[in-house]
Amino acid sequence: MIKISNLTMVFKQGGGSDSGITALDRIDLEIPTGQCVAIVGPSGSGKSTLLGLIAGLDQATSGSIIIDDTIITKMNEDDLARFRRDRIGLIFQFFHLLPTLTALENVLVPLELKRERNATETASALLKEVGLLGREDHYPSQLSGGEMQRVAIARAAITRPALLLADEPTGNLDTENGQRIIDLLLGLNRSQKSTLILVTHDLTLASHADRIISLKDGKVVKDEMKL
Template identity: 60%
Template sequence: MIGIAQLSMRLTAGGRPVTILDDVNLEIPAKQMVAIVGPSGSGKSTLLGLIAGLDRPTSGSIRLNGAEITRMSEGALARYRRAHIGYIFQSFHLIPTLTALENVLVPLELAGLPSPVERATELLSAVGLGDRLHHYPVQLSGGEQQRVAVARAFACRPSVLLADEPTGNLDQATGRQVMDLLLSLQRDHGTTLVLVTHDPAVASSMQRVIALRDGRVESDDLQTQGD
């Protein structure tokens, strides 16, 4: 469960105060699939980064499975993130000097999990890249790179998966394929999924759609279909 209460993010830019998130309150049950939508600059990436513990809010709290991450020390937060959170970026963010297999191995080895090579190989096979294990990111297409990123994000069996426009740099067909893999891993692992998207087709495949505008929740709708 993700519990977000009275969450605000304010910064000073060019000497002027800017409100990026303004009193956001959300409860996201375990295993729910949520799309975050809204115009550019509405605060979507900021919200995702706060849930991931990549940034600290100005005020308010975020609880993940009962743990209040907004109160954790840097060290505790880093450990928590590694154990419980997967993150997928629009621009893949693979380590260019490592192969596909090595990229997926990084979080497994950091977490000290058993049989990391077997687990990484299994995940890469699950996303259709069993024959690309030793390719470097530059030798892979955009869709293939994002599939490696999907495999990496699920490596440590996170309870929460956050994805910031994961299909934003892919063409429609490739994006659909990446989404199908992501959703199939999400189902297999029972992961809570919070995904930022501009694509109405992607949003409509989620159970719930939350729209942000100017840093506030503008609407929050359960979808009749979804799943």
């Protein structure tokens, strides 16, 4: 369960006396474990800012985020980094694969610090699950956009994170590949029983979620559960 209370994020402008940009304005949200949530809204409405705060990548101006029993808005950098590594899988629009590593090596990156046994087998199995059997030894430059995103998803899923966060994961893909990525994320959400929070511009993709939260000017303006 994620509990967000009175969450505000103000980006200060160059030190002056002006009040800065309010990217999130006193957001309250509760997201039960296992839910699949789509966050939609116009450009600049605060979607990425919200996701970044839930991921602990940035520090809120005020308010709190509690994930299960952990108040992440009160954690120090080291604890936050550990929390992220153990509990959160992140997927971005531009994939962020390491170009000098193969597909398999990219998927293994999050396990590097954990010294898990059978890591290679686990990574191979995940690549197979995302439809990339036989591509283990390809470098990102030898893969299509949809394939790169599938590697990025396998990498995010390899630690079986309780929380999967995806920011415009289909933003660089055509409709068909976008649909495949969403199906894959929803499949992981179900098979790994993880909570999935997905930022998207695409209302068709958003309609596959259990719930659609609309942001505008840093506020929740609509919060709909699918029937």
